[in-house]
Amino acid sequence: MVKKNIKPAIEPNNLKSEQLGQFRDDASGQLMTTNTGTRINDDQNSLKAGDRGPSLLEDFILREKITHFDHERIPERVVHARGSGAHGVFKLYESQSAVTKALFLNDTKTETPVFVRFSTVAGSKGSTDLARDVRGFAVRFYTQEGNFDLVGNNMPVFFIQDAIKFPDLIHAVKPEPDNEIPQAASAHDTFWDFISLMPESAHMIMWAMSDRALPRSYRMMEGFGVHTFRFVNADGVASFVKFHWKPLLGVHAVAWDEAQNISGKDPDFHRRDLWDAIESGAFPEWELGVQIIPEADEFKFEFDLLDSTKLVPEELVPVQRIGKMTLNRNPDNFFAETEQVAFHLGHIVPGIDFTNDPLLQGRLFSYTDTQLLRLGGPNFQEIPINRPVVPVYNNQRDGHMRQAINSGKTSYHPNSLNGNSPDQAKASEGGFVSYNERIDASKIRARSKSFLDHFSQARLFFNSQSDPEKNHIADALSFELGKVKTIAIRERMLGILSLIDKSLAAEVAYALGLHIPIPELPINKSIPADALVEDYESVQVESTLTQSDALSMAGTIKDSIRTRKVAILAADGVDEKSLGIMKKAIEAQGGTVNIIAPRLGFVTSVNDQQIQVDESFLTAASVLFDAVYVPAGANSVASIEAEADAVHFLNEAFKHCKPIAADTGAMQVLESTYFSKKIENDEGVIVGISPTELATEFIAAIKKHRFWEREKPRKIPA
Numbered sequence: 001m002v003k004k005n006i007k008p009a010i011e012p013n014n015l016k017s018e019q020l021g022q023f024r025d026d027a028s029g030q031l032m033t034t035n036t037g038t039r040i041n042d043d044q045n046s047l048k049a050g051d052r053g054p055s056l057l058e059d060f061i062l063r064e065k066i067t068h069f070d071h072e073r074i075p076e077r078v079v080h081a082r083g084s085g086a087h088g089v090f091k092l093y094e095s096q097s098a099v100t101k102a103l104f105l106n107d108t109k110t111e112t113p114v115f116v117r118f119s120t121v122a123g124s125k126g127s128t129d130l131a132r133d134v135r136g137f138a139v140r141f142y143t144q145e146g147n148f149d150l151v152g153n154n155m156p157v158f159f160i161q162d163a164i165k166f167p168d169l170i171h172a173v174k175p176e177p178d179n180e181i182p183q184a185a186s187a188h189d190t191f192w193d194f195i196s197l198m199p200e201s202a203h204m205i206m207w208a209m210s211d212r213a214l215p216r217s218y219r220m221m222e223g224f225g226v227h228t229f230r231f232v233n234a235d236g237v238a239s240f241v242k243f244h245w246k247p248l249l250g251v252h253a254v255a256w257d258e259a260q261n262i263s264g265k266d267p268d269f270h271r272r273d274l275w276d277a278i279e280s281g282a283f284p285e286w287e288l289g290v291q292i293i294p295e296a297d298e299f300k301f302e303f304d305l306l307d308s309t310k311l312v313p314e315e316l317v318p319v320q321r322i323g324k325m326t327l328n329r330n331p332d333n334f335f336a337e338t339e340q341v342a343f344h345l346g347h348i349v350p351g352i353d354f355t356n357d358p359l360l361q362g363r364l365f366s367y368t369d370t371q372l373l374r375l376g377g378p379n380f381q382e383i384p385i386n387r388p389v390v391p392v393y394n395n396q397r398d399g400h401m402r403q404a405i406n407s408g409k410t411s412y413h414p415n416s417l418n419g420n421s422p423d424q425a426k427a428s429e430g431g432f433v434s435y436n437e438r439i440d441a442s443k444i445r446a447r448s449k450s451f452l453d454h455f456s457q458a459r460l461f462f463n464s465q466s467d468p469e470k471n472h473i474a475d476a477l478s479f480e481l482g483k484v485k486t487i488a489i490r491e492r493m494l495g496i497l498s499l500i501d502k503s504l505a506a507e508v509a510y511a512l513g514l515h516i517p518i519p520e521l522p523i524n525k526s527i528p529a530d531a532l533v534e535d536y537e538s539v540q541v542e543s544t545l546t547q548s549d550a551l552s553m554a555g556t557i558k559d560s561i562r563t564r565k566v567a568i569l570a571a572d573g574v575d576e577k578s579l580g581i582m583k584k585a586i587e588a589q590g591g592t593v594n595i596i597a598p599r600l601g602f603v604t605s606v607n608d609q610q611i612q613v614d615e616s617f618l619t620a621a622s623v624l625f626d627a628v629y630v631p632a633g634a635n636s637v638a639s640i641e642a643e644a645d646a647v648h649f650l651n652e653a654f655k656h657c658k659p660i661a662a663d664t665g666a667m668q669v670l671e672s673t674y675f676s677k678k679i680e681n682d683e684g685v686i687v688g689i690s691p692t693e694l695a696t697e698f699i700a701a702i703k704k705h706r707f708w709e710r711e712k713p714r715k716i717p718a
């Protein structure tokens with residue numbers, strides 16, 4: 001009898017993210033070789049018959065290089081193609097053993113390595129970061145019991161309730177098939193045609209049209225698992241769980257006009273922001289939150305926990321913060337890590353399980369299927385970024401690009417020739433046992449009636465927004481529907497909006513120059529062919545909760561200026577004291593300062609000091625900064641005032657509701673702006689005080705992020 005060779009489970013503290021780095025390749029100081037290790041003597045010239053003669057087929061170096069190049073691209077993700085990744089760690093605050101037996105949620109000593117990929121959904125791989133879109137927030141935990149992927153978004157609900165509608169949704173939002181226009185935008189006919197026929201998307205549309213769709217930074221977004229998952233503890237007791245990520249920098253957005261400008265000035269804005277923050281040591285952090293719902297409470301809510309178009313309001317079930325994720329290392333190679341990472345919500349560990357949410361169930365099929373195409377075969381789990389940090393043993397064999405050299409004669413189970421190994425793990429040995437859920441049902445294609453209220457949470461979301469946030473939603477809808485060419489689609493959407501909020505519908509109708517039609521229920525043309533219309537009429541529920549503070553970004557954390565970018569506009573003759581005091585004060589609080597001048601190089605201060613310039617007005621733009629300051633110095637001020645781009649810089653910063661400060665000696669610049677008459681009444685424009693007071697007040701203003709009240713108040717009657 002062959003002795004079983006069961007390796008001990010990995011010791012928690014031996015888990016190091018470096019384990020993932022065993023494949024890292026560093027060519028520094030090395031000589032060039034072919035892929036088979038032969039050293040290359042000439043990488044400049046192909047082999048020819050004479051120096052002016054034809055190239056020779058024999059040139060194995062040329063052929064190997066070109067062949068590899070020809071195959072460099074792999075298919076981009078069909079959705080979430082545009083993304084940025086980072087490594088980090090997750091540390092648990094307190095054992096969650098009461099609700100889950102997952103070791104990484106029991107053991108407070110282990111730092112679990114993580115890899116995170118943020119993304120947009122609709123655009124291609126090279127599209128702008130600042131599209132109005134949902135953001136993907138996919139986290140892989142490399143745990144002691146295998147990989148756990150929490151593949152979430154920055155919005156807690158989704159457009160559709162059943163996975164079978166996903167291809168339709170994505171076909172509708174992607175560029176239109178005849179002319180492949182527009183890129184990374186939902187503002188076009190096919191998207192709104194579909195949405196206007198899918199009332200179940202009403203709640204998600206409110207989120208997608210809100211400021212949540214325009215994050216200031218990946219570091220300033222919440223994340224959500226969206227579906228209801230299940231936790232199972234060591235005694236087999238299950239509870240429902242909703243996952244949340246809460247950013248320690250708060251949840252912040254940019255303005256829509258700003259987003260469109262950033263897309264031109266720096267389409268890599270979010271990618272650069274994440275990379276730079278990690279490189280500078282300002283590691284982004286999120287707390288992992290859970291909402292736990294005992295099984296017994298499954299039917300206690302006005303909505304169905306299995307319906308992904310609904311959230312569980314934090315007022316009903318508080319979010320408990322159970323641990324912290326810190327992103328502390330940039331990838332070494334974008335392709336090897338960020339592009340090849342293959343997330344899947346079926347990557348799960350004992351203690352966590354699925355529910356019957358029909359969207360979740362469909363996803364369980366889709367992710368592996370998509371990797372087979374994208375990564376070219378069944379061995380994608382062997383790619384370094386996808387390997388778990390624990391050993392893998394099974395009888396799967398061969399296939400394209402197999403890395404493992406499996407030894408021995410047996411690749412089947414049961415076997416006697418290898419002592420029946422690898423053998424199955426008992427639950428006590430960490431074997432995954434699916435939750436034993438009782439199901440007693442007919443096989444049926446149908447939607448549960450408990451899924452048919454589509455408007456109450458859309459209304460709850462809208463009612464929970466601050467006034468500026470409401471205005472932004474109305475503006476976003478007016479913009480998006482304004483880009484739709486088919487009037488009937490615009491009108492149908494107005495009908496849907498009127499079921500959410502009449503004043504919102506009225507404001508959008510006003511902007512579109514249309515009247516609100518009486519919505520016909522069911523608006524949903526996608527009901528099954530033989531269904532009874534009455535069965536599908538939207539069940540109108542009035543949520544007992546009328547407002548939820550957690551849904552608004554207005555009350556978010558505004559206590560720091562860490563990693564915020566401040567522009568200082570200067571030219572020759574700048575007063576170095578006025579500049580220096582502000583720069584020092586901002587940097588002391590973790591903000592970053594860029595000196596922007598008419599040209600690159602140096603500016604010479606009024607006392608002949610050379611001050612390094614970071615950007616010129618040609619390369620910089622106010623949309624890439626959080627705040628602007630103009631220091632004193634008569635000549636500097638005069639040059640800035642005469643520089644159209646500098647005045648535009650200030651005007652744009654004001655329009656985007658950003659804090660602006662000017663030394664008393666620089667007031668003449670502000671007088672050349674369009675907002676000169678509004679300065680006195682504006683909380684976010686700080687002028688007329690001593691340099692030290694100015695710095696203190698300016699920093700307080702930057703902490704607030706934006707002065708949205710600057711925008712025109714709107715009064716469209718309901």
Ligand code: HDE
Nearest residue numbers: 077080117136137138152153163166226362363366367370
């Ligand atoms: Fe995905 N989704 N999705 N999705 N999804 C993919 O998998 C899919 C859904 C999400 O950074 C694909 O590897 C279906 C909800 C993220 O690599 C694909 C349905 C949520 C990412 C796929 C959904 C997500 C993806 C494409 C409806 C939030 C990027 C490439 C049932 C909870 C992960 C890939 C990364 C990617 C299918 C709906 C999040 C095609 C069928 C809901 C963050 O498999």
